[in-house]
Amino acid sequence: MSELEQFKKTYFEECSDLLSSAETKLISLGEGAAGPDDLNAIFRAVHSIKGGAGAFGFEALVRFAHGFETALDALRNGDLELDRRSHDLVLRGFDMLSDLVRNSRDGTPPDQARAAAIATELDRWRGAAAAPSADPSTALIAAGTAPAGTLRRIVIRFRPTPDLLRKANEPLLLVRELKSLGRLEVIVDRSHLPSLDALDVEAAYLAWTFILETTADDSAVRDVFEFVTDDAQIEFESEIIADAPADPAERRAAGAGSLVPSAANASPTTTPSAAPVERRQGDRRSGERASSIRVDIDRIDRLVNMVGEIVITQAMLSQQVGQLHLDNYTGLAQGLEQMAQHTRELQESVMSIRAQPVKSVFARMPRLVRELATSLGKDVRLEMVGEATEVDKTVIEQLSDPLVHMVRNAIDHGIEMPDARIAKGKPPEGTIILSAEHRSGRIVIEVADDGAGINRERVRQKCIERGLISADQVLDNDEIDNLIFAPGLSTADQVSNISGRGVGMDVVKRNIQELGGRVHIRSTPGQGSCFTLSLPLTLAVLDGMVLRVGADRYVLPLTNIIESLRPQPAAVTSLVNRGDVLMIRGEYVELIYVHGLFSIPDAVTDATRGLVVLVEAEGGEKVGLVVDEILGQQQVVIKSLETNYRQIDGISAATILGDGRVALILDVSGIRQSAQGRRAAIEPNLRLAS
Amino acid sequence: MTAQLDSTPQLPAAPAGGAIGVPDVVHGASEGDATSQYITFTIGTEEYGVDVMAVREIKAWTESTALPNSPEYVRGVVNLRGHIIPIFDLRCRFGQGLTEPTPTHVIIITTINDRVVGILADTVSDILSIRREDIRPVPMMDRDVDREFLSGLVSVQDRMVALLTLERLFDTKAIPAT
Numbered sequence: 001m002s003e004l005e006q007f008k009k010t011y012f013e014e015c016s017d018l019l020s021s022a023e024t025k026l027i028s029l030g031e032g033a034a035g036p037d038d039l040n041a042i043f044r045a046v047h048s049i050k051g052g053a054g055a056f057g058f059e060a061l062v063r064f065a066h067g068f069e070t071a072l073d074a075l076r077n078g079d080l081e082l083d084r085r086s087h088d089l090v091l092r093g094f095d096m097l098s099d100l101v102r103n104s105r106d107g108t109p110p111d112q113a114r115a116a117a118i119a120t121e122l123d124r125w126r127g128a129a130a131a132p133s134a135d136p137s138t139a140l141i142a143a144g145t146a147p148a149g150t151l152r153r154i155v156i157r158f159r160p161t162p163d164l165l166r167k168a169n170e171p172l173l174l175v176r177e178l179k180s181l182g183r184l185e186v187i188v189d190r191s192h193l194p195s196l197d198a199l200d201v202e203a204a205y206l207a208w209t210f211i212l213e214t215t216a217d218d219s220a221v222r223d224v225f226e227f228v229t230d231d232a233q234i235e236f237e238s239e240i241i242a243d244a245p246a247d248p249a250e251r252r253a254a255g256a257g258s259l260v261p262s263a264a265n266a267s268p269t270t271t272p273s274a275a276p277v278e279r280r281q282g283d284r285r286s287g288e289r290a291s292s293i294r295v296d297i298d299r300i301d302r303l304v305n306m307v308g309e310i311v312i313t314q315a316m317l318s319q320q321v322g323q324l325h326l327d328n329y330t331g332l333a334q335g336l337e338q339m340a341q342h343t344r345e346l347q348e349s350v351m352s353i354r355a356q357p358v359k360s361v362f363a364r365m366p367r368l369v370r371e372l373a374t375s376l377g378k379d380v381r382l383e384m385v386g387e388a389t390e391v392d393k394t395v396i397e398q399l400s401d402p403l404v405h406m407v408r409n410a411i412d413h414g415i416e417m418p419d420a421r422i423a424k425g426k427p428p429e430g431t432i433i434l435s436a437e438h439r440s441g442r443i444v445i446e447v448a449d450d451g452a453g454i455n456r457e458r459v460r461q462k463c464i465e466r467g468l469i470s471a472d473q474v475l476d477n478d479e480i481d482n483l484i485f486a487p488g489l490s491t492a493d494q495v496s497n498i499s500g501r502g503v504g505m506d507v508v509k510r511n512i513q514e515l516g517g518r519v520h521i522r523s524t525p526g527q528g529s530c531f532t533l534s535l536p537l538t539l540a541v542l543d544g545m546v547l548r549v550g551a552d553r554y555v556l557p558l559t560n561i562i563e564s565l566r567p568q569p570a571a572v573t574s575l576v577n578r579g580d581v582l583m584i585r586g587e588y589v590e591l592i593y594v595h596g597l598f599s600i601p602d603a604v605t606d607a608t609r610g611l612v613v614l615v616e617a618e619g620g621e622k623v624g625l626v627v628d629e630i631l632g633q634q635q636v637v638i639k640s641l642e643t644n645y646r647q648i649d650g651i652s653a654a655t656i657l658g659d660g661r662v663a664l665i666l667d668v669s670g671i672r673q674s675a676q677g678r679r680a681a682i683e684p685n686l687r688l689a690s
Numbered sequence: 691m692t693a694q695l696d697s698t699p700q701l702p703a704a705p706a707g708g709a710i711g712v713p714d715v716v717h718g719a720s721e722g723d724a725t726s727q728y729i730t731f732t733i734g735t736e737e738y739g740v741d742v743m744a745v746r747e748i749k750a751w752t753e754s755t756a757l758p759n760s761p762e763y764v765r766g767v768v769n770l771r772g773h774i775i776p777i778f779d780l781r782c783r784f785g786q787g788l789t790e791p792t793p794t795h796v797i798i799i800t801t802i803n804d805r806v807v808g809i810l811a812d813t814v815s816d817i818l819s820i821r822r823e824d825i826r827p828v829p830m831m832d833r834d835v836d837r838e839f840l841s842g843l844v845s846v847q848d849r850m851v852a853l854l855t856l857e858r859l860f861d862t863k864a865i866p867a868t
Contacts, residue, residue, distance in 0.1 A: 309772045552756055598758030644805045645767065645776040648757060654767060654774045662755040662767050662774060 018045040039076035058104040071122040157235040159207035164231040182214030308637040319658035359387040385435035406447040414451030453525040485509040546631040550603035562614040731811040751795040777808040
C-alpha cells in the first residue's frame with residue numbers, strides 16, 4: 001500500500017472511531033446522561049474529521065463538516081439549546097457526516113441534495129438563536145469559573161509525550177496563542193533532552209511551565225491546549241490576583257473551582273488519555289480503555305491458533321505421561337500438571353483478547369431504527385441492554401445480519417402505526433428492547449417488541465398455501481409462531497423493500513444454525529413478540545462429550561446435551577414409519593442410531609445395551625442419540641473439515657484428541673435432518689413441518 | 691519415518707543404468723526446461739509418478755479416522771501437526787479394491803488446488819528426472835477411467851511408470867455427496 005493509501009486507511013479508521021463514540025455521547029446527551037466534556041468531544045470529533053478531509057481533498061465532506069462544526073461550536077458554547085427537535089437534527093447531521101465519510105472512503109458520489117438540506121437546517125437553527133456572545137461563556141461547563149475580566153494567574157505545566165511532534169503539533173504555536181491572552185512567562189525543562197547522538201529528531205523531549213497573567217477566563221486558556229490533550233500531560237492551576245473576593249478562602253475556592261471541569265480538557269493524571277470521560281459514562285470497561293493499542297487482526301488470529309495447538313499438544317503430553325508409571329518422577333508429573341494449568345490460563349487470556357463487546361454490533365441499530373421508523377411513519381424507541389457483554393470476534397461478525405433482520409422485522413411487522421396503537425390503548429411510541437447476556441455458557445440476544453405479535457391465522461394460512469404444512473395438521477401456538485422461519489414464507493401482502501421478500505427469516509435461521517446457534521420466537525397476540533437468539537461464546541473451541549460408536553470416537557457439544565441414560569427395554573418401542581422411540585417421563589422421544597446413520601460397523605445396535613444421549617436440536621425438539629458409551633468430557637479445539645475436504649452431513653467440524661487422533665464433532669440438527677431425510681426417502685408421503 | 695521435502699529438492703544419485711534424461715535441473719518443470727522430476731511409488735505391481743513440486747512430505751501410515759457417508763476411496767482423515775488431512779486410497783480409486791494398510795505403507799502428502807490431501811500407497815520408489823520428450827501418451831485401454839487421471843507414460847529401465855494428474859484424481863467438488 002502506498003504511503004498515501006496508508007494514511008487514508010488510518011484516517012478512515014479514526015473517523016469510524018470518532019463517529020461511533022460521538023454518536024454514543026449524542027444519544028446519552030439526549031437522555032440527559034452526559035456531561036459538558038461530551039459536547040466538547042463531539043465538537044472535536046467533527047473538527048478532526050474535517051481537518052483530515054481537507055488534507056485529502058474530500059470537498060463535500062469538508063463543506064458539510066464545516067457547517068456542522070460551526071453549529072456544534074455554538075452548541076457547546078451555550079449559544080444554542082438542545083431540545084428534542086434540535087437533538088434529532090444533530091443526530092441526522094451525524095448520519096449525514098457518516099455517509100459522507102463512507103462516500104469518500106468508497107469513492108461513491110455523495111448525496112449533495114440531502115447534505116445541503118441538512119446544512120440549511122443547521123444554519124437556520126443557529127440563526128434562530130440569539131447572537132453568540134463575545135466571550136465563550138461556558139453554560140454547560142460546570143460552574144465555579146470566575147468571570148472573565150478578572151485578572152488571574154494561571155500556571156500550566158505542559159509535558160508532551162514523545163509523539164507530540166509526530167502528531168503534527170507545534171508547541172511554539174501554543175506558546176504564541178497563550179501570549180496573545182496576556183503576559184506570559186515560560187520556564188523550559190530540558191532535563192529529558194538526551195545528548196546529540198542519542199537524539200531522535202522527531203521526538204519531543206522538552207517540557208514547559210507557563211505562567212500566564214490574563215483577564216481571559218479559564219476555558220479560553222484551556223482551549224489553547226484542546227488538541228494536544230491526548231499527547232501531553234497538562235496541569236492547570238488558576239488563581240485570581242485582582243478583583244478578587246477579599247476572603248482568601250473564597251479565592252481558593254474560586255481557584256479550586258476552575259479545576260473542576262478540567263477532567264477531560266487537561267488530564268492531571270499520568271496517562272494522557274480519554275479515560276476520565278469514559279468513566280463518567282459509567283462504562284464498565286473504563287479501566288481498560290486507559291491504554292490500548294491497535295493490533296492487526298491477523299496477528300491475533302495467528303496467536304489464537306498457536307495457543308490452540310499448544311492446548312492440543314499439552315493434552316497429548318498429559319495422556320502420554322498418564323500411561324507411564326511415574327512413581328519415581330513425581331517432579332515430572334507435578335511439572336506437567338502445572339503446565340496444564342498454565343496452558344488453560346493462557347488459552348483463556350488469549351481468547352479474551354479476541355472477545356469484544358457486542359456494542360460494536362449494537363451500535364448501528366439506533367440509526368437503523370431511526371431510519372426505518374421514519375420511512376414507515378412509525379414511532380419507535382430503541383432500548384439497548386447489556387452492550388458490554390463480550391463475545392468472540394468470530395461470532396460478532398456473524399451476528400450483525402441476523403440482528404438487522406430481526407430488528408427490521410420487529411419494526412416492519414411488529415410495531416403498529418401510532419394511530420393503531422392509540423386505538424389499542426398503547427402509547428403511540430413503540431418500544432424495541434435489544435438485549436445481550438451470557439446464559440449457561442452461551443450468549444443470548446433478545447429482540448423484544450411491544451407490537452402486535454404474530455398473526456397466527458395468517459401464518460398458518462400462508463404455510464398451508466405454500467404446502468409447508470397440511471391443512472389438518474395440528475400445531476400448538478409456539479409451533480405456529482416458529483413457522484415464520486420456514487423458507488419462502490412472507491405474510492406481507494406486497495413485497496416491501498424492507499423485509500417482505502420472505503427471504504429474511506429462514507436465511508437468518510440457517511445462518512445462525514451454521515454457527516451452532518439457535519433462534520426462537522415467542523409471541524403474545526396484541527402485546528408483542530420476542531426473538532431469542534443464542535450462540536456459542538466462541539467458534540474456536542467448545543466443551544464436548546467424547547462418545548464411542550463402534551471403534552470410532554465422536555464429540556458432542558455439551559450445550560446440546562440434556563442427559564444420558566441406559567433405557568429399560570420396556571421404554572423403547574417401535575413406531576410404524578417413525579422408527580424407534582423412547583418413552584421418558586411421559587413424552588416420546590425419537591431415537592437415532594448413530595451407527596446406522598454413519599454406517600459404522602461393530603457398534604452396539606440395541607439401545608438398551610448401549611447408551612442414549614438425550615439432546616436438544618434447534619427449536620427445542622428432543623432427540624435420543626444411540627451410542628456405545630461415553631468416554632469423557634473435555635474442551636476441544638475446533639478444526640475445519642472444509643479446508644482440505646468438504647462438509648459432511650451430520651458433522652460440524654473435526655478436532656484432535658489427546659492421543660493425537662482426529663475425532664469428528666457431531667451436528668445435532670444435521671443428524672436430525674439426515675435421519676428425517678432418510679425416512680422421507682422411504683416414506684415420501686410423510687411431510688414434516690420443520 | 692517422515693521424510694520432509696523442502697521446496698528445492700536435491701536429486702538423489704541416479705540408479706545405475708541412469709534415469710532417463712539429461713543431468714539435473716534442480717527446480718522442477720518450467721517452460722524452458724526439458725525435464726521434470728517425479729516421485730514414484732507402487733500400488734501392487736504398478737508404478738505411478740507424481741510431480742515432485744506437488745508433494746509436501748511422505749509419512750508412514752497411521753490410523754485414520756473414518757468419515758461417514760463418504761466414497762469408499764476416502765479412507766478418512768489424519769492429524770498432520772494440527773491440520774486435518776483427508777486420506778485417499780489410490781488403489782480403491784482405481785477400482786482395484788481397498789488397501790489393507792500396514793505400518794510399512796506410506797502416505798504421500800500432496801497439495802492439490804490449495805488443499806492438502808494424503809495419498810495412500812504401498813511403497814515409495816524413487817525420485818526420477820524425466821525428460822518431457824520421453825513421456826508417451828496413454829494408449830486407449832479398457833479402463834477408460836484411468837486415462838482421465840494419467841498425463842502420460844514413461845519407460846524407466848524396463849519398468850513402466852504412469853504419471854498422474856492429481857487435480858483430476860481427487861477433485862473434491864466431484865466427490866458425490868452420499
